[in-house]
Amino acid sequence: MKLVIGLGNPGRQYENTRHNVGFKVIDKLSEELAIPLDRQKFNGIYGIGHISGEKVILLKPLTYMNLSGECIRPLMDFYDISTEEIVVIYDDLDLPTGKIRLRSKGSAGGHNGIKSMILHLGTQEFNRIRVGIDRPINGMKITDYVLGTFTQEDMEGINEAINYSAKACEDWLQKNFVQVMNEYN
Secondary structure (H helix, E strand, O other): OEEEEEOOOOOHHHOOEHHHHHHHHHHHHHHHHOOOOOEEEOOEEEEEEEEOOEEEEEEEEOOOHHHOHHHHHHHHHHHOOOHHHEEEEEEEOOOOOOOEEEEOOOOOOOOHHHHHHHHHHOOOOOEEEEEEOOOOOOOOOHHHHHOOEOOHHHHHHHHHHHHHHHHHHHHHOOOOHHHHHHHHO
């Protein structure tokens, strides 16, 4: 069984913000893999499907970014999913807009959603896809920046990164994460 998690914030006001890039990848995967997000439990919305004989869960925590682990841990426990069987997709200020980076472990790097996951999972060793959103300029506060929307010129790169991230997740369903990491980094 594989669990693909997209981090973001629930609610219409956050729908197109930089912080919700993980949700966008889950939406893309839901469409591409024909796995509807039709279940709500564990403070999240998710869908279950089967791809090439493998059970796949797509998850969007509805706890808000800073409490993401509060949704993820109970779902993993309920379905008996190990940390080796998950991948989490989230925004990253330290990558240029539209670039992606795959890693199999690492620190939170200041990302509160990942901090919550590390706290609730008890480990930093889980697969991740970081989607670059760049850093704010002109002294803008980080919070205002990540909760802001992409500029028109950033949209092409972000849409490409969403598609590329979704494709990496699809490849992970057939290969081990290290192989996928080597192909996409």
